[in-house]
Amino acid sequence: MRRFDAIRVIVDCLGDEFVVACNGMINRELFAIGDRERNFYMLGSMGLASAIGLGVALAKPDSKVVVLAGDGNVLMSLGTLATIGKASPRNLVHVVLDNECHESTGGQETATSVAKLDVVAGACGFRCSERVDSLESLKRVLVASLSLDGSSFIHVKVERGRADVPRVSIDPLEMRDRFMKELASV
Amino acid sequence: MGVPCSTLGSIINFLSEAGEFEYVPATREDEAIGIAAGAYMGGKTPAVLMQNSGLGVSVNALASLVLLYKLPMLLIVSWRGYKGEDASEHLSMGEFLPGLLRVMNVSTTVLSEEGVEGEVRDSVQLMKERGIPVVQVLRRGVVR
Numbered sequence: 290m291r292r293f294d295a296i297r298v299i300v301d302c303l304g305d306e307f308v309v310a311c312n313g314m315i316n317r318e319l320f321a322i323g324d325r326e327r328n329f330y331m332l333g334s335m336g337l338a339s340a341i342g343l344g345v346a347l348a349k350p351d352s353k354v355v356v357l358a359g360d361g362n363v364l365m366s367l368g369t370l371a372t373i374g375k376a377s378p379r380n381l382v383h384v385v386l387d388n389e390c391h392e393s394t395g396g397q398e399t400a401t402s403v404a405k406l407d408v409v410a411g412a413c414g415f416r417c418s419e420r421v422d423s424l425e426s427l428k429r430v431l432v433a434s435l436s437l438d439g440s441s442f443i444h445v446k447v448e449r450g451r452a453d454v455p456r457v458s459i460d461p462l463e464m465r466d467r468f469m470k471e472l473a474s475v
Numbered sequence: 476m477g478v479p480c481s482t483l484g485s486i487i488n489f490l491s492e493a494g495e496f497e498y499v500p501a502t503r504e505d506e507a508i509g510i511a512a513g514a515y516m517g518g519k520t521p522a523v524l525m526q527n528s529g530l531g532v533s534v535n536a537l538a539s540l541v542l543l544y545k546l547p548m549l550l551i552v553s554w555r556g557y558k559g560e561d562a563s564e565h566l567s568m569g570e571f572l573p574g575l576l577r578v579m580n581v582s583t584t585v586l587s588e589e590g591v592e593g594e595v596r597d598s599v600q601l602m603k604e605r606g607i608p609v610v611q612v613l614r615r616g617v618v619r
Binding site for chain 1: 476497499500501502503505506507508509510511512513514515516517518519521535536538539540543544545546
């Protein structure tokens with residue numbers, strides 16, 4: 290499964306959810322596939338996508354928040370999975386697109402060829418944690434997670450490889466303002 | 476949200492027990508800043524509590540998240556190693572603290588025992604009016 294195709298499936302499943310996307314190729318590919326006012330693209334602060342998503346989820350308990358992160362981002366703040374388990378938001382769907390490498394910086398290996406992130410998330414107290422290996426199973430698990438009352442973790446194993454897409458071109462303050470305006474409307 | 480320090484213990488215990496606040500325990504200080512960033516965008520007024528050792532951990536979260544997107548939040552940072560009077564592991568960061576805050580150009584108040592209430596009120600007002608993060612440095616014994 291290519292990451293670009295996985296993100297496309299995710300975008301196709303989205304309705305009015307808020308999305309926090311991590312820095313690097315994931316936010317670039319998301320931006321290229323379908324920009325939305327409810328997308329927040331984390332440009333720097335690598336490792337903090339899960340934490341930002343948790344903050345939004347706790348502030349807006351009646352809206353669904355989807356975190357899109359890579360294996361590098363999640364490994365950098367593995368402890369955040371425990372923080373999420375303890376905080377137990379009922380509205381957070383945490384997706385990790387795991388290609389076992391830092392694609393954005395040239396494909397250096399990460400530890401996820403060994404470390405099983407879905408098992409870690411489950412052990413940290415996510416209500417539901419599943420690993421998916423195909424676009425069909427990703428769609429099925431994501432649709433179920435979006436209607437789950439509780440936190441869920443979807444571990445998506447993807448191939449190495451990046452789409453030829455530009456950087457996110459929205460000004461950070463404009464991105465903040467439009468995201469906040471959407472959040473204030475719910 | 477925050478990570479405990481003995482200097483902040485009584486504040487965190489109060490926040491955890493008082494019904495009007497929601498305290499989220501974090502594993503690392505930069506994670507607490509990330510949670511605060513999300514909470515702010517969701518309409519909350521976040522405060523992050525940490526030891527000054529955690530400010531070192533948080534430099535990039537401040538630079539490439541809080542300052543990049545201009546996200547107001549209150550950072551309450553204990554000052555271990557103040558005047559070189561502390562356990563050895565706190566001395567270097569205690570010495571670096573004022574310079575570190577100055578270099579990052581964040582609005583900083585060192586709280587005093589006599590004026591703490593007014594100083595906190597002024598910082599919060601500054602944060603809200605100007606939409607900026609503000610740091611309050613807390614020495615041992617100022618708040619009990």
